[in-house]
Amino acid sequence: MAWDFATEPEFQEHLDWMRALVRDEVWPIETVFDDLGYDGFKRAIAPLQDRVKERGLWAAHLPPDLGGQGYGQVKLGLMHEILGTSPLAPAVFGNAAPDSGNSEILALAGSNDQKDRYLHPLLAGDLRSAFSMTEPETAGSDPTLLQTRAVKDGDDWVINGHKWFSTNGSIADFLIVMAVTDPDARPHQRASMFIVDADTPGVHVVRDVATMEHPGESFGHYGNHAEIRYEDVRVPADALLGGEGEGFLIAQHRLGPGRIHHAMRWLGVSRRAFDALCERAVSRHAFGSVLADKQSIQNFVADSAAEMHAARLMTLHAAWKMDNEGASAARTEISMIKFYGARVLHDVIDRAIQVHGALGYSTDLPLEAMYRYARAARLYDGADEVHRQSVARRVLRGYEPTDVPSEHVPTRREAARERFADLLEAVTSND
Structure with a gap:
């Protein structure tokens, strides 16, 4: 199959427009972000967000029925190359992490009711979300080791576990929590996802974890990484996102x-x-x-x-x-x-x-x-x-082992001389 990723002139115009907006309007905000605070930042970017929506580029990662453009990954990648020049730019275009990834999850696996309650307000900027999977006690690169449990109790699920690096966790309105629902299942079928309202009893935000990128624990409402304990957190059956074991x-x-x-x-x-x-x-x-x-x-x-x-x-x-x-x-x-x-x-x-x-x-x-x-x-x-x-x-996987017999194995030179013996003899005779 031939491959290319040429950019149509119409889409290139969008990219040029994005590049100018980010450089001329978003970069300057970086220098005063700490002074603005999160509320001031929201007010500062609101007019820019309106321009993005008018251009039809808001939340472009989503399918058209949810207000996105249904762009493939090549076009989205080219857009993210521009947005990557500023940590503030994704918020202007409606695809700041983790909300962007969570909106994709809700679009993919959410029920109609879940989309009405969480996805649409999330896209409108009325709610904020967190993705709560990583645990301090288990290797983050091997999520099959997750220990957080969700146990069925009547019509409800009860969640117990310890998470950290739940980005936006301390300011989110709801969290998408990965928890083990069947510890005896195959490794990649043990866990499920749940939507948990942040004010549910038993959701305890321990702290915002200080990092190399954000050395202070109190670095405002943008980009925090929360440590959270879930202690007997009871959620209804319809909090399950997708099916059991599909996490x-x-x-x-x-x-x-x-x-x-x-x-x-x-x-x-x-x-x-x-x-x-x-x-x-x-x-x-x-x-x-x-x-x-x-x-x-x-x-x-x-x-x-x-x-x-x-x-x-x-x-x-x-x-x-x-x-x-x-x-x-x-x-x-x-x-x-x-x-x-x-x-x-x-x-x-x-x-x-x-x-x-x-x-x-x-x-x-x-x-x-x-x-x-x-x-x-x-x-x-x-x-x-x-x-x-x-x-x-x-x-x-694309290679096979070479069998090495116990007897003498001809060298490459010996094997080649044997293969071309007649030709070599003819050439030698001519000489």
Whole structure:
């Protein structure tokens, strides 16, 4: 099958419009975000959100019947490359995590009542959500080890467990909780998903976990990672999202596209850092010439350009394969872009900081914040080592072991001479 990801002129106009809006209207908000607070930020972006909706680009990841455009992963990837240049841009376009992923889950597996109660208000910005799966006691890269339990009690389910890194958990109106409903089932059929209202008795938010990206625990209402204890949390039967035992299946529908969007957003961050690197290189003088004349800096530029180009092609190809052959067919490509893209993101930002010296290390530029953000890329959505292992296993399935008999095995040269003995004899005789 031939493959390409050419962009139609009409869609390219959308991308150009997005790029200008994000650069001219969203980037400046970054410098005053801490002063605005979350409520001020919402007021600041409300006019921008209206413009996005008028353009028809709001929540574009959703199917048309829910107000999205039904775009495939290639187009969504190109959009996320632009949105990735600012941590604030996704909120302007109605696809900020985790609400964007949760809206996809609700669109895929939610009942009509669940969509009315949660999805539509979520898309309208009237509700906020959290995805509560990761646990401090189990390996995050192996969700088959989850310990949180949901037990049937009459017509209700009772949930008990301990979660953390539930993004938005401390400010969410509702949480999507992954819990084991059948511990004796096959590993990927043990867990189910539940919608839990945040004010349900027994939902205890312990704290917002401080991280390298957000060192202070109290960093406002944007991007927190909550630790939560669920203690005898009772929810009705209709809180079950999808069917019993379908938690992993539903999560995979969320994670495949999500990893493509991550990788494309990383390219957006990388490009912004790369532009800063190049501008600095042609502007800063040291030891008799601009930095751009130094071989080490030229290597930084060349390596960064090549790595970003490779990562972009890999990601768009993974997106194209998902569009044309489905998520399962693109599993290897998605795993590759996850660990390769994370490394490119880190390395490009690191070089940009090095070229800027003390300025790059300071908070006067966004590079240091990008650097802290980049470190997490090697962890979330599965540690890089897990994705490398997954790629290697799938690649090696295409190879058969070579039988090595106990007797003497001819060398390649001996085998070749035996095969072409007649020809060699003829050539020798002619000589």
